[in-house]
Amino acid sequence: MDLNKKFTPETWPEHPERATLEAKNKFVGFWLFLGGETILFATLFATYVALKNSGPSGFGFSTQGLYELPLVFVMTMLLLTSSLTSVFAMYHLRNYNFKKMQLWLAVTAFLGLGFLMLEVYEFSHYVGLGFTFGNSAFSSAFYTLVGTHGFHVAVGLVWITLLIFRNAKRGLNLYNATKYYTFSLYWHFIDVVWVFIFTVVYLMGVVG
């Protein structure tokens, strides 16, 4: 594949993310990978539901007492918005508008970073209360489920940062279009998982 081939918005294919066989492979492979990730999170969710509020005798923590919905609401808004901005970025990818795509991806990354920092704050707040990883089965399950999601966000941030800087000077081609596109798939997936975490962990924890 010729990396230096220059496109115009007219010659740019309609689906640049799967315009070559290699790209098509990555595209399908990444969807399958997300299928596996779904099962991974499903297992974590099941464990969390089974161990929620469960601790040693005299255990003082409960979902009602621990979680604070306003903070989680802000986190949710940040992450959902970042999913929207990544859609904008993909819109510009389709239209071969590299600069705007980079811009929206940078916005996506900043929103994701904001989310991650709030999560770090949330975790350190809980740890300050004595709700450490080893405190109980409940805490282990909570940190593992939500932390695995947070780890995925962190991986996504590193990924998109590398992509943005690596390609800053050379623009779009059919080789990196797939990379950008799979990142956005990944980012949506993280978002969907968060919707479930918000519902199952926080909403059902406080309200249910």
Place this chain on the structure above:
Amino acid sequence: MSSVAQKKGFGATLWDWLTTVDHKKIGILYFLGGGFFFVLGGIEAMLIRWQLHIPNNDFVSAGLFNDLITMHGTTMIFLAAMPILFGFMNAIMPLQIGARDVAFPFINSLGFWMFFFGGLFLNISWLFGEVPDAGWTSYASLSLASEGHGVDFYAIGLQIAGGGTLMAGINFLVTIINMRAPGMTYMRMPLFTWTTFVASAMILFAFPPLTVGLFFLTFDRMFGGNFFNHEMGGNTIIWEHIFWIFGHPEVYILILPAFGIFSEIFSIFSRKRLFGYPSMVFATVLIGFLGFMVWAHHMFTVGLGPTANAIFAVATMAIAVPTGVKIFNWLLTMWGGSIVVTTPMLYALGFIPSFVMGGVTGIMQGAAPLDYQLHDTYFIVAHFHYVIVGGVVLAILAATHLYWPKMFGTMLNETLGKVTFWFFFIGFHMTFLIQHWLGFWGMPRRVWTYMDGQGWNLANLISTVGAFLMAIGVIVLVYNAIVTSIKNVKVANDPWGDGRTLEWAIESPPIYYNFSATPLVRGLDSVWIEKMEGNESGLTPAEPIKDIHMPNGSIIPLLMSFGLFIAGFGAMFRTEESWGLPLLIFGLLWTFVSMAARSLQDDTGYYIKKEEILRDLKRKGGQN
């Protein structure tokens, strides 16, 4: 001077194998790696059987016995059976669908090296003298109580190897979805490709739970987690659920490719189209689906309640239906065929009764009330060895003989092959048939030794003698492999003479780009159709000869896997050694930096020029 040149040649060859992304070479690496662990697991089995051949034996200590049964099971499932099957999938499946390589050659190599380093990690426990000893299932309460680093080796080693397996699964899936030759519709795919496809899909959905379960175990043992610790509110049954949600599909991941191999063999050596091909495909998919619905039949005695037990009992028995469909299809493939009893065919013939026996005892255990009697007795040991050895291992041995010429370019000796078969087959039934009765007579599984006078002595002795017959069979096979490799008599495209699918229409072993021109597939058993219509080459090209795009080799997969290997030791010694945490971070960074290096370099592969392909064709005499 010449010796220097030779040394250089050796270094270059080694580098070539360490960096290869060629699916045929990775297939051979998987096969040899898996074969090594198969022998290791076999030696462990021999030690187990020697310990049990007489009552009150103290050949090995009770602790060492636990190490041996744990490592035997873990090694055979994760490091022998699956990698060897992956070897055949890698070496053969892309050829069967007319592809030039797998979809992700780099990830293919990464998958192999992760398996390799994971297996190494697990087995280095022997050198530390702290070996996994909680059984291959490592049930949580027991595995949490296990002292030393034994179970840590299990948790981290399997984590690394399991990651490699997941990658291999995705890779095979995408290969089959995207890289089939023109005309190779799903319903024209050879059965081995179909079973690879379904087994890979099962890997995709079964391995993530194992990943999570192993992380829980790692956290509980090494990082202060409390998932399974009852005193801290944990629940030990969660491990059992997660393990078997993985573990039951796992046995179908093993047996489905075995079914695929036997389907090829029955068809080739009966010189007939596989009977009921569409129903075979349907049965494969159905088994793959039902395989996820039955995990709790391993947990009947846990106390999940009669409703759960009844549902899982019925689901379990339902699997007998598609499996029965397959058995009858194989029998009817042979019916009226012109059968040649070669070594692979001999294995296939031995497989049917052996596997049916294993299946029938499976149905017995599927009846929950009876399972209360059979649970944790030697009956269980007999059952799962009947399906795994009588199914998977016979398939592996059959495929070793069948595909040896395609992988290595020379034939295994047929006489020695049959000698192997008879030793192995008789030894197998001698070892495990009697164990059904041992179970009925009350001998529990996983016991280190037993008292005299319980009526178990003779049966155990018979079992041990059988195990050694199997060992003789394997030794003959290894001897066969060495001798024929030294003689190295080159064979033609189709050494069996009746090959039906695309891999038999190209060289043995195939040239690195497999097909000079992508073939056109006009039906099931494409090569057979071409030959019946007078096309001796067996192939019709779908395109003119043109430049071929190929991937570059890379050392990065090995480096990435090695980083995880290092990080594993860091995690294990984190709490007791000051260098533990730095080593863990260093290992993960090593992996991550290697990965970033891969990501930042633009590796778009290279092209083989049309002239070079034409030159190769001329050298081969105008054949494919």
